[in-house]
Amino acid sequence: MFLCVTGHESGAGRDAGETGRGASGATQDAVGGAGIRTGRRSIALRTAGLTLAGLLVAAAGAAGWAYWHLSDNITSVDIDQALGDDRPRKPVATPSTAAQEMPSEALNILVLGSDTRSGAENQRLGGGDSDGARSDTAMVVHLDAGRTSATVVSIPRDTLVTRPSCPRPSGGTTAVAYGSMFNSAYAVGGPVCAVKTVEAMTGVRMDHYIEIDFSGFAKLVDALGGVTVTTEEDIDDDDSRLHLEAGTHHLDGTRALGLARTRHGIGDGSDLGRIGLQHKLVKALLERIAAQDLLTDPAKLYRVADAVTAGLTTDTGLDSLSELTRLGQSLQHLPASGVRTVTMPVVRAPSDPNRVVAEEPEAGRLWESLR
Structure with missing residues (x-):
């Protein structure tokens, strides 16, 4: 999904360059290059985000399994x-308050x-x-x-x-x-x-x-x-x-x-x-x-x-x-x-x-x- 969005943005930059050659051509090429770099950064950030999310989900799953395993070890009567x-x-307990640690x-x-x-x-x-x-x-x-x-x-x-x-x-x-x-x-x-x-x-x-x-x-x-x-x-x-x-x-x-x-x-x-x-x-x-x-x-x-x-x-x-x-x-x-x-x-x-x-x-x- 991310690759499709990025490709659309760089294509628009090439169309602008072909209809407006001359003094403005270099500027438009630069704008297109910036778009490509921005798109790559977006991919990298999103990929890092997905990776981090995946690690957090895996860690949560591992923590959940560990909690279940440790609790399951215990026999109760x-x-x-x-x-x-x-x-x-x-013995009658001393009344406790929320502030008591x-x-x-x-x-x-x-x-x-x-x-x-x-x-x-x-x-x-x-x-x-x-x-x-x-x-x-x-x-x-x-x-x-x-x-x-x-x-x-x-x-x-x-x-x-x-x-x-x-x-x-x-x-x-x-x-x-x-x-x-x-x-x-x-x-x-x-x-x-x-x-x-x-x-x-x-x-x-x-x-x-x-x-x-x-x-x-x-x-x-x-x-x-x-x-x-x-x-x-x-x-x-x-x-x-x-x-x-x-x-x-x-x-x-x-x-x-x-x-x-x-x-x-x-x-x-x-x-x-x-x-x-x-x-x-x-x-x-x-x-x-x-x-x-x-x-x-x-x-x-x-x-x-x-x-x-x-x-x-x-x-x-x-x-x-x-x-x-x-x-x-x-x-x-x-x-x-x-x-x-x-x-x-x-x-x-x-x-x-x-x-x-x-x-x-x-x-x-x-x-x-x-x-």
């Missing part, structure tokens, strides 16, 4: 629907690491038995209202608790179980029972639920370029497939996962020693993320986002990329130094020296501070 009103009350209420998030064997990658990394999965790691993350500080409370998986009656994923309900290991809640009733058990033992309402499997954790560490941690003793644990000498190490995803899982190669072999290593990893991950300006590197940002969402299960309040992004943006002013890591106070269980129970009143005071 409607915990609010499953538990109904049989839960601790949610910071969140107006604290958040409590139950974060679980599961040892599911679902998928070849989880099996390769040492997932649990093929007939189910357990909550290998459990942390309650409390974010203050201003998002300038956070408390991460680890719950030992060997803690003996009263497991409440929970709805089963396949229908029906489980019976109340007394003196049951904490991580059995996930095994018998999945995320819903894990949340209900935590709320029953703490009296704290869980606003959100996040679960990541072995594969997702390893991919996240690799996408960040690994993490650096210091161990104070040698680790030699065939179960977690980790063998490290005491000292500072830069770990890839597979070895970082081994560090998060190891227990038999350190201390007395209990879950408490492993929790200490997990706290080191939490701090190392936060420092690694803070050291990288992901917003200036879209390719790396996508790799990290893809790793975060792969193998991720959330409640329905966090099951889209936009909701996870909103949560992440609210934490942009939370420094690694503002994160406190603690373990729920426990003592040896009188009924079993290999198990622990909550130490009261210390544990109760800790949970009260998070309400």
Whole structure:
């Protein structure tokens, strides 16, 4: 279409030159040449415009595909629907205004690491038995209202608790179980029972639920370029497939996962020693993320986002990329130094020296501070 318009303009210039030769011929030729040059510039500008428009459309299409892909990575569970009103009350939020930039209420998030064997990658990394999965790691993350500080409370998986009656994923309900290991809640009733058990033992309402499997954790560490941690003793644990000498190490995803899982190669072999290593990893991950300006590197940002969402299960309040992004943006002013890591106070269980129970009143005071 553009070539036809340009050709019409240059033809008109030639007709004028043929009917008016003489002193005005050179002038008319010059006018015709200017028309040709103007036409060429018009073609170039329009071509550049079309090219830019095409690139913008392609970029928008790629962005749309990336958004769909990342959101599609996420599995969600409607915990609010499953538990109904049989839960601790949610604190009344401070009324917010349009001018407020910071969140107006604290958040409590139950974060679980599961040892599911679902998928070849989880099996390769040492997932649990093929007939189910357990909550290998459990942390309650409390974010203050201003998002300038956070408390991460680890719950030992060997803690003996009263497991409440929970709805089963396949229908029906489980019976109340007394003196049951904490991580059995996930095994018998999945995320819903894990949340209900935590709320029953703490009296704290869980606003959100996040679960990541072995594969997702390893991919996240690799996408960040690994993490650096210091161990104070040698680790030699065939179960977690980790063998490290005491000292500072830069770990890839597979070895970082081994560090998060190891227990038999350190201390007395209990879950408490492993929790200490997990706290080191939490701090190392936060420092690694803070050291990288992901917003200036879209390719790396996508790799990290893809790793975060792969193998991720959330409640329905966090099951889209936009909701996870909103949560992440609210934490942009939370420094690694503002994160406190603690373990729920426990003592040896009188009924079993290999198990622990909550130490009261210390544990109760800790949970009260998070309400």
